Amino acid sequence: MIRSDILKDIAPILRDQLVVCNIGLPSQELHMIDDQPTNFYMLGTMGLSSSIGFGLALAQDKKVISIDGDGSVLTNFGTLPTIANNVADNFILLIIDNGSYGSTGDQPTYAGKRTSLAAVARACGCENVVEVPAADTKDALQAAIDGDKMTIIVSKCESGNIKVPVITMDPVVIRDRFMKAVQA
Amino acid sequence: MSINTKIVDDLVANDISFVTTVPCKQLAGVIDEIDTRPGVLHVPSNKEDEGMGLCAGAWMGGKRPAIIMQNTAIGVTINTLATLIQYYRMPLPMLISYRGELREPVACQVEMALHTKALLAQMNIPTYHFHKQSDAQELDMILKYTFMCNKPVAILTDANFWGGYGDQ
Ligand SMILES: [Mg+2]
Numbered sequence: 001m002i003r004s005d006i007l008k009d010i011a012p013i014l015r016d017q018l019v020v021c022n023i024g025l026p027s028q029e030l031h032m033i034d035d036q037p038t039n040f041y042m043l044g045t046m047g048l049s050s051s052i053g054f055g056l057a058l059a060q061d062k063k064v065i066s067i068d069g070d071g072s073v074l075t076n077f078g079t080l081p082t083i084a085n086n087v088a089d090n091f092i093l094l095i096i097d098n099g100s101y102g103s104t105g106d107q108p109t110y111a112g113k114r115t116s117l118a119a120v121a122r123a124c125g126c127e128n129v130v131e132v133p134a135a136d137t138k139d140a141l142q143a144a145i146d147g148d149k150m151t152i153i154v155s156k157c158e159s160g161n162i163k164v165p166v167i168t169m170d171p172v173v174i175r176d177r178f179m180k181a182v183q184a
Numbered sequence: 185m186s187i188n189t190k191i192v193d194d195l196v197a198n199d200i201s202f203v204t205t206v207p208c209k210q211l212a213g214v215i216d217e218i219d220t221r222p223g224v225l226h227v228p229s230n231k232e233d234e235g236m237g238l239c240a241g242a243w244m245g246g247k248r249p250a251i252i253m254q255n256t257a258i259g260v261t262i263n264t265l266a267t268l269i270q271y272y273r274m275p276l277p278m279l280i281s282y283r284g285e286l287r288e289p290v291a292c293q294v295e296m297a298l299h300t301k302a303l304l305a306q307m308n309i310p311t312y313h314f315h316k317q318s319d320a321q322e323l324d325m326i327l328k329y330t331f332m333c334n335k336p337v338a339i340l341t342d343a344n345f346w347g348g349y350g351d352q
Contacts, residue, residue: 042268043271045264047234048236052237052240052268055241055249057245058202058241059243059245059246060246078230079230082238171273182244
C-alpha cells in the first residue's frame with residue numbers, strides 16, 4: 001500500500017474528525033479523496049502539521065488528527081518532546097511513514113533506513129506509540145479515536161504517488177471554513 | 185508594578201490565553217510571570233517555527249496566542265511567517281527580545297540585530313521597538329491592532345528597555 005491507499009482506507013473515519021493534513025501530496029490526495037470543511041490543508045510550511053494540530057488540540061476539546069509524514073517529522077523533531085510533555089488526550093498524530101520524501105520525488109529519508117520514528121517518539125516521552133503496517137492503519141486509528149488517550153501512530157507503507165491536482169482553494173477560505181467546523 | 189507584570193497584564197487583558205516561548209535571559213521575568221497566571225496556557229517550544237505552528241493551531245481552536253522569543257528567531261521563521269501566519273491571515277503578537285542593540289554585551293548578537301528590522305520590513309510585518317520602559321504603554325494598543333488586522337506583529341524589546349546587563 002502507498003500513502004494514497006491509506007488515505008482512501010481511512011477517509012470514512014476522518015470525515016467526522018478535525019484533521020490537519022501535511023503539505024504537498026498528502027493534502028492534495030485527501031482533498032481529492034474526500035474534501036471536508038473539517039480538513040485543514042497545509043499549502044506550505046513543511047514540518048508543522050503536528051504542531052498546528054497539537055496547538056488546536058490544546059485549545060479546545062474536540063479530537064484532532066494530524067496527518068504527518070516521515071520527512072516532515074524529521075524536519076520538526078522538536079515537536080515530539082513538546083507533545084510528550086504537554087499531554088492532550090484529544091490529540092492523535094498519524095505519521096504515514098513511506099521512508100521517502102514523497103512530494104519531492106521519493107528521495108529516501110533516514111526513517112526508511114536506520115531511524116525508527118516510533119522509537120524516537122518513545123524516547124521523547126510519548127506514551128502511546130504504535131507502529132503498524134499500512135493495512136492496519138484504519139483499525140489503529142479507530143482504536144485511537146475510541147481510546148481517549150493521546151496516541152502516535154506510525155504507519156509503515158511503500159513509497160509512491162498518484163496523479164492529483166493541486167489545491168486551488170484560497171488559504172483564507174480553507175482556514176475560515178475549518179474554524180467554523182471547529183466551532184460547530 | 186514591575187514591567188513583567190505590566191506586560192503580562194496587557195496580554196491577559198487582551199484575552200491572550202496561549203503563549204509559547206523560546207527563552208532569552210531578558211525575557212526570563214516575563215516567562216516567570218506568565219507561569220503565575222492560571223488563565224494562560226504556557227507551552228514552551230523547542231524552535232520558534234514549531235511555536236508558530238502551535239500558535240496557529242491554538243488560534244484556530246479559539247484561543248488568542250502569543251509567541252515570546254529572541255530576534256535571532258526571525259532568521260528561523262521567515263518561511264513560517266510567510267506561508268502559514270501571513271498566507272492564512274492569522275494574528276500573532278511576537279514579543280521579541282532584541283539582542284545586539286544598545287547595552288548588549290555579546291558581540292555576536294549584533295550580527296542578527298543588524299538584519300532584524302530589515303527582515304521584518306521586507307516581510308511587511310508591523311514592527312514596534314521598545315527602547316525605554318515607558319514605551320510599553322503602547323503594548324495594549326499594539327495587541328488590539330494585531331487582533332484587529334490578523335497579522336503577525338513584532339514588538340522588539342532591547343537591553344536598555346530591560347535595564348541592561350549589570351554595568352553595561
Ligand atoms: Mg514520506
